[in-house]
Every structure is written in C-alpha cells, then in structure tokens.
Amino acid sequence: MSSFSPFSSIAEARRLLRSKELSPVELVEALEQRIASIDPKIGAYIERDVETAKKEAALADLSKPLGGIPIGIKDAISVAGQPLQSASRILDGYTAPYDATSVARLRASGAIPFGRMNMDEFAMGSSTENSAFHPTRNPWDLNRIPGGSSGGSAAAVAAGTALATLGSDTGGSIRQPAALCGCVGLKPTYGRISRYGLIAFASSLDQIGPLTSTVEDSALLLNAMAGKDPHDSTSLELPDEDFTAEIGRDLKGLRIGIPKEYFVDGMEPGVRSAVDAAVKQLVSLGAEPVEISLPHTEYAVAVYYIIATAEASANLARFDGVRYGRRSSEAKDLLSLYEKTRAEGFGREVKRRIILGTYVLSSGYYDAYYLRAQKVRTLIRRDFDQAFTKVDAILSPTSPETAFRLGEKTDDPLKMYLADIFTIAANLAGICGLSLPCGFSNRDGVDLPVGLQLLGRPFGESRLLRIGHAYEQSTEWHKRRPEPIS
C-alpha cells in the first residue's frame, strides 16, 4: 500500500492492482484516507459512501479495462441508490432510482463510482460558488475558485483526492475547471456519450465527459462510456473505436489552427505567454500552425445565454414539488405549491436563468431572441465547418484568465458569463474539446495553472487525444503538484 501515490494516473493504479501490490479495497481505503485529510480544505466532495464502494471493490474484476478503479461522479449524474441533487435544495431527499448510462458503462468496465462531486447548482456557473452545499476551493490557492460548473470534479483530480471523475459540459463546465485546476478535461462530441441519467440543463448542449490527470486516462474513460444508447435518442450509432489507438503517434503533418479572434487584447498576460509557448512546443513536435478565422466568435456568449437559458427554463419546469425532491410546507393550493417550492428550492443563479429563459421564449420575443440565436448558432457552426477543412485541430486558451478569488464576480453575472468566451462555441457547434495543462501564470504573486484548449471536428476525439498526449508527454506541467495541500 505504501507504493500508492495519491496522484497516480488510472494507468498507474491499474498496474499496482494487477500486480497485487494493492487490492481494490485497499485502494478505496487509501483514497478515503487522503480525502478525509485533505478535502476539508478543498470541499470537492459533497458526500461519499465508503462502505458501498468497499463492497463493490471486493467484487472488482481486475481483468476489465477499469477493474477496481474508483471514479468520482458529478452530482448531476445518477448513481443507483445514491442521493442526487445537482447541488440544489430542490432535490433534497432525492435518491437516484437507476444508473446513468455513462455510470452503468463505467461499471461494466470494472470501475467503482465513489463520491458525489460538488458543482454549481444545476451546472449553472463557472466557479462552483453556486452550490447549495458549500463552495469548492482551488487546490493551488485556497482563496480562489476551482472553476465550474464541474469544480468539485476538477479540484479532486488536481488535489490527488480522486484518480478520475465525471463532469458535464454545457458551455465549458468540464474544460474550464480542468484548466483552472491544472488537470485534463474532455468534452466529447455531442451524441458521443448518452445523457440518460444526467440531470438536464440545456439538452442541445449538455455532454458528459471525464476529468483526469493524464490525456491517456481520458481516452480510457471515453472508451468505457461512448456509444449509442436506446434511452437517449441523440446518442449516435458509430463504429466502435479505441480512443487510445492514436496515442503515442507523432504529430508530423498535423495542422493546428490558431483562430485570430481568440488572441485579442484583454487576456491575462501569463495565459497568453503560456499558450504562445505551447504553440511553439507543438511546432517543435512536428505540427504545422495555420492562422484561421472564426468570425462569429464575438456573438457566441449572446447566443449561448439565450439558447441555454431557454432550454433550462423548459427543463427545470419538472421541479415542481409534486413527484420528487422538496415540497414547500407553506403551500395553500396547487399554484402556491409550485411557486413556493421553486422559490425555496432554487438558488439565485438558477432563478435568474429561468426568468431569462422564460423571457426569450415568451410570446412577442421568441423571434427576436430565441429564433435569432438559433440562426446565429448556424453561423457559428459554419465557422468551424470551414476551419476544419483546413486544419486537424484548433488551439486556444481554455479561459482568458486563471482562477479568480471567491466572491470576486458573484455580483456581476455578465462578467462571469463573458469569461466563457473560448469554451461555449464548441457546445453550440457540437464539436469535441480537450483542455490540458500548459503552464502557469503568476497572478497576484501566486502561480496558477493555465489550460490549453484543443478543439476537434465532430467525432475527432482520437486525433485530439493524440495531439494532447504528445504535448503532455513532451512537457512537465502535468507533474507539478499544488503546494497548499501537500
């Protein structure tokens, strides 16, 4: 057991398990020990069911690709028999009656769901400050946010309190926290992984994906989860693919697009210089940089906050106090049961988005807002179609800035939304995106992780993972550990 390093990759933990240096039950125990000593400072976990995880570990089949590997699950993804709340009070008391397909597939590959990861309520936010439970802190500086909405999932991987976790990404909610915490986050192509069992935020944008300490680990989790599911009509029937297959191949002849609209003023200087250096590194590995244009980038935030809130206002109508979760005790009739339950159960950001979504869908405004946004969405998608005729991947920072301080933006939602500029277009276009560590930026005297984003054409995950792995293995960024928790 002494050989278990808390920052091990899945690949390394697998080696220890298969050589019997560590049993799956010991792995859960070692992880729990580390979580118990470190997580009180971070708050990445909402809750853990150690006994169930140990029982499942005792039965783990080590011959399977993820045999005996514990994986933290964002609180928006159903694990049968476990509480599930999307970090919202409106789901107080709710127990998931079934496994999400992604979780069922992880289990079928031998993995053990372990721990509910903190998040922004209903995945609405970029800082995990909107959790109804508690905020999560960035392992690199405990006064800073971990990003969001999958902030717990990212912080745990970065802190070495999880080997890997699942998140969901509607506008950057996997990639941005991965960037701000210094780990790897993959948003697969829309339709790659079933959304069945994921509490919906914006159904045309949501996608489940892994957060891991290495690029290879993300490929392993994608292998387990990808594929058509009869329970999700938007999941796609595609030929079986081994996402690790291209990993280890060189980058000679691959073209990397540098969108000029993504490299404008206002970016944190340390982010800019880290990403510029990453481009040079990729070139030294044989890739060819190509300047491209994504002319409709500036409209992405506007389009996103119309479409996402419209879809959210419809999806969240189901939380009405009738069939599950919380019910107000103040209700006098059915209408006040709805209104009071929702007033008590939803947090402020969720209410704000429901009202905006209701507005853009309401009679008289639908054409001016929702329909127009859907048309501009077409233009954004075309930008990417065009670009991918010329390049294999598109490179940018994941976020224009590193982690900000807790409370810094809570009173200014627009400012918070504008920081999503580099990630949200991928969700609007349905394409895949990967964020991985590419250096550090000194902000207020603290070194904070910078994320490199690689975007790929629909179903181009294998190529992205190949580029990401080659970059990662040629640098030392992924080996650096946060000091505040060591």
Added chain:
Amino acid sequence: MSTNAPHHTIDVPYLARLARLEVTPEEVEIFGGQLGRILDHVEQMNKLDISGIEPTAHAITVFDVIREDGVTESLPKATILENAPRSANGLFVVPKVLD
C-alpha cells in the same frame, strides 16, 4: 459598466409568474438590473444579417430516430413513489385542485 442603468427593462414579476416562481421584491430589483444588462449585451446579435439562414436546434443533426415500438421494462411504481414528497394508494398527493 454595471453601475449604469441598462437600456432594456424586463418585467420580472410577470415572467416569474409564467415560470411558477415566487420572487421577493429584492430579487425583482436585482434580477431586473442584471437581466437588463445581459439583454443589452445580447443586442449585438442584431448587427448580423441572418436572412436566409436556417436555425440550428441541434448541432449534430440526426433525422428520424425510430425504434421498434415494443413493450419494455420500466421502473417499478414503488421505486418512483419512494421519491415523492407525498403519496398515498400508489398515487402522488397534491393539494385539492377542484372544490
């Protein structure tokens, strides 16, 4: 920027009613200002010529997803009702709707 009054106004109480959401006077004021400023930002979409552009509802378009119309297992009624705030006789209980 956030100290200037937004150009857009938004009828928060009316929208909250549509959304079946009770809001406090404090929320009406806060949301009104914040959402007005968000709508000011969104207005930039109007610069674009979108005539003849088809709307995108789903980025990765799939058509006619059809499966066999067969009877399959669903979750047991008892499992579902376990999550209900109130139930009786195998049904969800709500306040009286008709007098």
